[in-house]
Amino acid sequence: MDENKLDLILSEIGGLRSEVGGLRSEVGGLRSVVGGLQSEMNDMKSEMADMKSEIKSMRSEFTEKFQRVDDEFRKVHTRFDHNERMIGQLIHMVGEQNKANKEIRAEQNTLEHSVDILNRRQLRMEADIEALKKK
Numbered sequence: 001m002d003e004n005k006l007d008l009i010l011s012e013i014g015g016l017r018s019e020v021g022g023l024r025s026e027v028g029g030l031r032s033v034v035g036g037l038q039s040e041m042n043d044m045k046s047e048m049a050d051m052k053s054e055i056k057s058m059r060s061e062f063t064e065k066f067q068r069v070d071d072e073f074r075k076v077h078t079r080f081d082h083n084e085r086m087i088g089q090l091i092h093m094v095g096e097q098n099k100a101n102k103e104i105r106a107e108q109n110t111l112e113h114s115v116d117i118l119n120r121r122q123l124r125m126e127a128d129i130e131a132l133k134k135k
Helices: 004-135
Strands: none
Touching: none
16 A cells, blocks of 8 residues: 555545544533433432422412311301301291281270270260269
């Protein structure tokens, strides 16, 4: 082989060595980046686990609060139903009282009328007695 070809081959080999060195450097840098990404991913997994735990705790707390609110709502609803029944009874009692008052007024009017009649009869009887006394 001639010397020019040998120099060219050696030059190419030197260039390839340089490129391989550059590639190795890039691969090392990529490994470093991948390592950093893996570290970040592990941190994120840890944060996600913490967040899942926090979410589970919040869900449990929310469920407890919702149950308390639901229980209070049921109590209020029960009291409301009880009050509605009492109001219905009160309305019925007021109606019965009004009816009784009307009956009492009617009876009172009848009694007042009877007293008026008795008073007139008494006055007539007194007048008759006076007339008889004069005879």
